[in-house]
Amino acid sequence: MNPIVQEGNVTSPVGFQAAGVEAAIKKAGRLDMSLILSEKPCTAAAVYTTNKVQAAPLQVTKDHLSKGPVRAVVVNAGNANACTGQQGLDNARLMATTTAQALELQAEEVVVSSTGVIGQQMPMDRIQAGIEALAKALSKDGGYKAAQAIMTTDLVAKTGKVEIVVADQTITIGAMAKGSGMIHPNMATMLAFYTTDAKIAEPLLQKALQRATKLSYNMISVDGDTSTNDMALVLANGMANAPAIVEEGPLYDAFEEALIALSIHLAKAIARDGEGATKLVEMRVKGAATEEDAQKAARTVISSSLFKSAIFGADANWGRILCAIGYSGAQFDPGQVDIYLGTIQTASNGEALDFSEEEASKILAQKEIIITADLKNGCSEARAWGCDLTYDYVKINADYRT
Known part of the structure; x- marks a missing residue:
């Protein structure tokens, strides 16, 4: 199998919606908040920055993923919510709670992510208003706006999808990523969010993501800096009408290979879009x-x-x-x-x-x-x-x- 990365994004798989809105966290006229929602609960896997200084959203996300399936991801650009103490943790939790209320979910079903300037408290009035706007804007066509809204110094949005055909059924993996500066092996100032309609056991999903990260995001560098907020996350809602991936074998290998191909595609896009880069x-x-x-x-x-x-x-x-x-x-x-x-x-x-x-x-x-x-x-x-x-x-x- 030689997976081909196609045009697509996080709403390409069955059962996912997304949105991107302007919440005035960044400069006027820029989308700066994103939301991804799955129709059904998702098995999830994640990898994080190796930096010992880890932002509040990462801490909240780790806690929520440890408690079971998730349904939504809320992301803001313009403020990293890093090095912000207890107030930063409270704000990250409030982001999850506000999103859960808007979508009629439990707070633990929401993953939180932030990117931007370190050391500044979050403008929670604008964040909460942005979440309300995101909930209303969710659609199957919202994937590209969601990708635009996680950009910081990026010049282009980074998206893609890969399809796997199994027993005449199609499994799709869609993704969006951001990254341009503070990029270095062992994760960097980058975020990557994957969605898939595959039904796959969590340990296998985690193994596939770790292998994909090792061969992609951990093999790029723009400037030698590694940041505080970096995360790659996969949500699998199992809604494709395809066999479940419950053990290692040909089906798992095909899924892992597709995830690696999509990750390398996004990693190269990050390197190509390095701050000030021409080559x-x-x-x-x-x-x-x-x-x-x-x-x-x-x-x-x-x-x-x-x-x-x-x-x-x-x-x-x-x-x-x-x-x-x-x-x-x-x-x-x-x-x-x-x-x-x-x-x-x-x-x-x-x-x-x-x-x-x-x-x-x-x-x-x-x-x-x-x-x-x-x-x-x-x-x-x-x-x-x-x-x-x-x-x-x-x-x-x-x-x-x-």
Whole structure:
């Protein structure tokens, strides 16, 4: 199976509605609150930021997921509700309670998420009014507005869907994500929300999400920062008329593969939309002794500020690639490494080749660039995605709050 990511969003699966509204949390004229609702209770799975500083919404969400099925997700942009103490926790709980009342649910059936500026208390009057507006605006066509409403410095909404056909029945996974800055492996300032009409056991759903996250969101970097609010969440309502996924096997494998494909699609969209970015870079490492070594090497290269600066300047400075692999922690012999910029091999067995700087610069001037390092130390491989480091990145983050 080779899953194909199609146009779609969180309302693509059976039984889901969504909405996005302007609640005046951000600048005027911007959608800034989202709501997703399932017709039926959902099995849920989630992964969170590894940052020890975790925002109030994450704490509330973890608590609610531990208590059983959920039906709704409410999200705001413009304010992270992080580092806000007891009042922040109370506000996150109030978001869940207000949403539950508007939808005639229990508070524990609502997942809460926030993104934006850290250290400021939530404008709860606007938040609560926004929730009321969201409840009224819910529709099967609301998925794209919901995706727009979770954006912060993002320039584009990030959505998609994948379909799996099983016994002549279709299972759909839809998603929306946000992320542009503070992006680094081990989750970053990114949110990803998946919906699916698959019927799948919670342990298997959690396993699939963790594997998908490892190969996607944990393999991107924009700027080396990891934030306080990051979360990827999957809701499965079981409404597809397809066999249940209750054990590992071909059906589970197909579901996991589809979730991975959709996650990589969204992760690449985040890297491509990196703050100030002009280029998407895919770093491929092959010939590693283990998958862990390959991932370490690939992540370290796309996280290197020197490498990212060279990409911005279309400078074929392949030594920065080998240097980054050298401090990645991966096990390899520097005297065996081959490096390619696109189709041009620039190094063989760790030493420079005679290549055309002009042709290499043309490759590095493209909007999407593939770089390969062959460690020639085994059979494992990995891919990571990042972007160039530009003047605009500094400008965007120098006045983020103003």
